[in-house]
Amino acid sequence: MQICVVGLGYVGLASAALLSQQHEVVAVDINAERVEGVNRRISPIVDPDLERFFSDVDLNLRATTEAADAMPDSRFVVIATPTNYDSELMEFDTSSIEDVLDQVQDLAPDATVVIKSTVPVGFTARTREKRPRLRILFSPEFLREGQALHDNLYPSRIVVSDPGEDAEEFARILQECAHGSTPVLLTHSTEAEAIKLFANTYLAMRVAYFNELDTFAAQRGLNTKMLLDGVGMDPRIGSFYNNPSFGYGGYCLPKDSQQLLANYRDVPQNLIRAVVDSNQTRQDFIAQDVLSRNPKTVGVYRLTMKTGSDNIRESSVQGVIKRLITAGANVIIHEPVISSSVYRDAEVVNDLDEFLERSDLILANRAAPELAEYADRIYTRDIYQAD
16 A cells, blocks of 8 residues: 655654555655655654664655655555644644645545644644545644654554544554554544644643742742652652753644644633743743853753754743843853854854853753763753653
8 A cells, every 4th residue: 555644744754654664655745855864764853763763674665855756546645744833823824734735636636635734623624624525534643752753653542533434444554553552542533633732732731830840949949859759659640741841842832732722712711821821931930040140151052852852943942042132141052953153143152162161051951961060050950850
């Protein structure tokens, strides 16, 4: 069976790798460099599992920039294109999905479309009404940054809309390509869309909760670790996903929580708004706490959200940097994924020795071995040295 995967970001790459174990997969992306990397079995994103998988597993996978080379003869067309949140429209920008649907309609009208991009609640149903000729399903991904392939190979659950032969077949394909036994939930498309947004907003809420615990401890002179250990001993709460940070960020949590809040329009709520607002409050606190130490030069060590990742998108430390610069602080950044000499009005210093020498206070969202000997100059809220 041939399957076309459109989009070679986190979700698309992980899907293409998973499915090409047992099926012929042709991936499409507008980025020629990513396409070339996949064809050479070099992961275009930093993900140790993907890199090993590409080198160690015989995958029936090729990539192209031409939809006409990939869509015809495909049983399924999986859409994994980016849907960034548009703050003016208060909704995801789904134009990339619409563009792919136009191509499917022209090139592979008999294929079943599976949307894996995150979308507003109700998007799939509205799209079906506009494109009655196409069979369109929605199947959300639940991937951790830096562990996208692992979470595809060992998924917590498989969710596919809508109950019927197409959905059952695609769910079966995902099950067969995954390792171990995975529960399957077949839902209506709108419920599947809401599951994705509510799941990620809950994770954002958990990050925000423990960050606010840490803010309280810092302001009142309490030991954050003691609080976290004691609270986490309750099995209903658990000691996971509780390590304080500068805020939640990355590919999904900020935009998904904002989209869920937008979908709450005309629906009573307090908590969802608080989850969205809490991230700004946390960044305000971190910036003020740093400024209270009167540093001459603040060095920001890495903009990435997680260890072993190259993703700096929506990283919370960038909000802290903005606040520090607005307050007049001198900020320099060490971030090897940035090749320019200036980023967000701050100087980029990618010579680590020079960076360390010039920084009298070093901000690190996550501790790193290379900073161990500079502990007296490190500012971090990282308690457990884990993501």
